Amino acid sequence: MSSNDRMQLKNLKIGIFGKRSSGKSALINVLLGEDAAEVSETKETTYKAMDIKGVGAVTIVDTVGLDAEKKRVNKTQTAAEEINIALMLIANDSIELELAWMNRLTRSNIVVIPIVSQIDKLPDQGKLLAAAIREASGKEPIRVSAKEMIGIDELREKIIEAIK
Numbered sequence: 657m658s659s660n661d662r663m664q665l666k667n668l669k670i671g672i673f674g675k676r677s678s679g680k681s682a683l684i685n686v687l688l689g690e691d692a693a694e695v696s697e698t699k700e701t702t703y704k705a706m707d708i709k710g711v712g713a714v715t716i717v718d719t720v721g722l723d724a725e726k727k728r729v730n731k732t733q734t735a736a737e738e739i740n741i742a743l744m745l746i747a748n749d750s751i752e753l754e755l756a757w758m759n760r761l762t763r764s765n766i767v768v769i770p771i772v773s774q775i776d777k778l779p780d781q782g783k784l785l786a787a788a789i790r791e792a793s794g795k796e797p798i799r800v801s802a803k804e805m806i807g808i809d810e811l812r813e814k815i816i817e818a819i820k
């Protein structure tokens with residue numbers, strides 16, 4: 657399926673990727689604007705409907721951690737095959753696994769949006785980490801904090817931009 661074909665799909669799917677406890681579920685909650693997803697590790701892939709103003713209904717696909725056991729990561733791989741846009745959350749400076757996934761997703765014509773998450777925990781609000789990701793991937797990450805509601809509007813705009 658080409659990138660363009662994917663965008664024609666009525667129900668757009670946005671996958672959330674990242675290691676365990678990188679803040680995937682918490683970010684979904686703030687994107688949804690309500691406590692719809694549990695802020696804890698999910699056992700399998702979960703799907704949540706969401707309305708983005710000006711775009712319409714999208715499905716958010718919450719995945720298990722990229723660093724979970726192989727069997728469960730395989731489920732994440734399956735989920736990756738049906739999405740249009742990927743949010744890749746990175747919460748610390750060990751970024752090799754995420755970069756490898758970003759490469760694979762991009763090669764499958766999926767729009768990847770890198771995100772430095774939980775920036776309220778980082779001394780420089782994630783600026784150094786964002787620079788390292790930009791250097792390695794050529795993509796400028798969005799720095800977010802679900803807890804402090806930082807970068808959420810910017811992320812929403814980026815998603816809308818990706819859908820257009």
Ligand SMILES: Nc1nc2c(ncn2[C@@H]2O[C@H](COP(=O)(O)OP(=O)(O)O)[C@@H](O)[C@H]2O)c(=O)[nH]1
Nearest residue numbers: 676677678679680681682695696774801802803
């Ligand atoms: N300080 C801070 N903690 C966060 C943030 N996002 C998530 N957390 C906490 O980090 C832990 C893991 O978050 P969760 O969303 O369950 O991560 P997931 O395993 O990737 O879905 C939980 O205790 C959250 O409350 C954030 O932006 N800032």
Ligand SMILES: [Mg+2]
Nearest residue numbers: 681696697698
């Ligand atoms: Mg989770």
